[in-house]
Amino acid sequence: MSQCEEVAAADVVIIGADTHVDKARFAGKAVYETSVGRALKETAKVLQEALEVRPPSAGTPAIKAEPRPAEKQAGPYKHLLTGVSYMLPIVVAGGLLIALSFIFGIEAFKEKGTLAASLMDIGGGAAFALMIPVLAGFIAFSIADRPGLASGLVGGMLASQLQAGFLGGLIAGFLAGYVALYLINHIKLPVHFEGLRPVLLIPLHGHAGRRLADDLRGRQSGQGNHGWLDPLPAGFERYQRGSARPAARRHDGD
Incomplete structure (x- = not known):
């Protein structure tokens, strides 16, 4: 069964993620969002709460689990x-x-x-x-x-x-x-x-x-950042030049 078929057959979609997840592919489905830690530690409770979520078409939008104080700061x-x-x-x-x-x-x-x-x-x-x-x-x-x-x-x-x-x-x-x-x-x-x-x-x-x-x-x-923050390419070039000299000396020594 393909992923699209699994989504179509699902009663509810549970998203356990600590990063942003695009929910466009779950349009029309009941969606319940929570953190990864809570999904792993309180699986039964998460499933119970998710099954109570109604699809958006039934008049209730997708909901998120009530964040705890630690999660609010995250x-x-x-x-x-x-x-x-x-x-x-x-x-x-x-x-x-x-x-x-x-x-x-x-x-x-x-x-x-x-x-x-x-x-x-x-x-x-x-x-x-x-x-x-x-x-x-x-x-x-x-x-x-x-x-x-x-x-x-x-x-x-x-x-x-x-x-x-x-x-x-x-x-x-x-x-x-x-x-x-x-x-x-x-x-x-x-x-x-x-x-x-x-x-x-x-x-x-x-x-x-x-x-x-x-x-x-x-x-x-007046003039940018005065060199206190280097872009990565410039920093890499300096690292490159610095690492090339010891390598050249080692080859000369050999």
Whole structure:
């Protein structure tokens, strides 16, 4: 039985997750959300509460388990984990490509047109350049769902361009997410124009807010971050140069 058939045949969908889960595929089903820890430790109670949930079509929307004090404080942590979980595949893939380029020699990538140079460009250039935008984008996605994704991605890219590093990406993601969430809750449109809100108005306001905030920060600081936060590619290049010298000395010694 395929996953779609399992969902269609289910009486209720129980989501035990500490990161954001897209519930679009569960449309029309009774959905009960709780944390991973509670789903494992209080399984019987969770099942009992989940079976009492009615499908949205019956007039009752999907519900979440009442959060405990410890779970209430885990909101930002959950958003951070969501961003990191989406960023990790890019880190792993980029790191493997960089490692493969070193097979041909520690400095083989410096020779243009070679396979080593291509692997370094894809891993260290393209893949690693996406790390901060993806981190920020999916932090915002976890906070405000899809309306926050575009603003988070743009904010993460601006953080990369401003050389704000991972800290800048975190700030961009949380700022874009909470701004988008505020706009979702406060922008009201006529029913006929409601579809424009998540695809146009919220991303537009989010982009403008992030850009203005970064411009203001740039004017106040005069020149970026004064080098106290290095972007990962620049930091990696310095590490690369530092590690290449001992390797060269070892080869000379041999």
